[in-house]
Amino acid sequence: MNGQRLGYVRVSSLDQSTLCQLEDIELGRVFTDKASGKDTKRPQLEELLKFARDGDTVIVHSMDRLARNLDDLRSVVQKLTGRGVRVEFVKENLTFTGDDSPLANLMLSVMGAFAEFERALIGERQREGITLAKRRGAYRGRKKVLSxxxxxxxxxxxxxxxxxxxxxxxxxxxxxxxxxxxxxxxxxx
Incomplete structure (x- = not known):
């Protein structure tokens, strides 16, 4: 492969640090989003999808950084590999090329399903926490913007x-x- 090594980094909130995700990995360019992974409507992900070319390698810290639901994860990986772009997930130690074995496709599906499940659990815990806080009288909702x-x-x-x-x-x-x-x-x- 003679293409570029491209990194994709995502954090969910503006105050989270992106530094540790692809630390010590040599990359030609890094695309960084500070947004939720609930869908693929993220400016830098869209830019990466336009930019990546045949022979490039996209490196992502983990699958849940790329997408939080299985359909989006598979779609993004297939878009990239369909154009001759390799996709590497560091944490899971998995690489996808488009010529993947049935086992590699199963791993993508299983790991993606876990990311989706984790996102659902986070939402459920958040709703439970809000309900408990309301019962205690500790939750008042968002502060009013206007007096x-x-x-x-x-x-x-x-x-x-x-x-x-x-x-x-x-x-x-x-x-x-x-x-x-x-x-x-x-x-x-």
Whole structure:
């Protein structure tokens, strides 16, 4: 193989470090996303998929860094290997080339299923924790972005016909949040 060695790194939140995932591995270029692995709509993953060429090798720390569900994992690996790109997973010590044995394909499926299962468990534990915190009175939800006065001003301006997108930009919130403040200001809506 004469192609480039490309790295893909993903962490779920902005404050997590990406440094240890492909440490001490010589790479020509690294694509780094700071986003959830729940789907493949990640800017650097999409860039990697466009950039990788026949003969390149994509190196990922572990399968769950590439995708958190089996369908996405298999799809990404097949897209890459279908174009002659090798995919190596360091933690699992597995390499996929497109000419893989039935055992290699089974390993991809089993390990991908474990990543999907782990993501489901994380979500379940999070929901359980929130339920318990609510019972104790310790969970109050996300802190309100706007003060009561600013929320009332936003609702008044929206009722006067100002565009929701303009209000969202001005107040530094999403349009969905604008609608939520409007709904809370006038429960009849």
């Amino acid at each position: 009561t006065e600013r929320a009332a001003d936003l609702a008044r301006r929206a009722a006067a016909g100002e565009p929701k997108a303009v209000l969202a930009r001005e107040y530094g919130i999403s349009r969905q949040t604008v609608y939520e403040y409007i709904r809370k200001a006038d429960p009849k809506n």
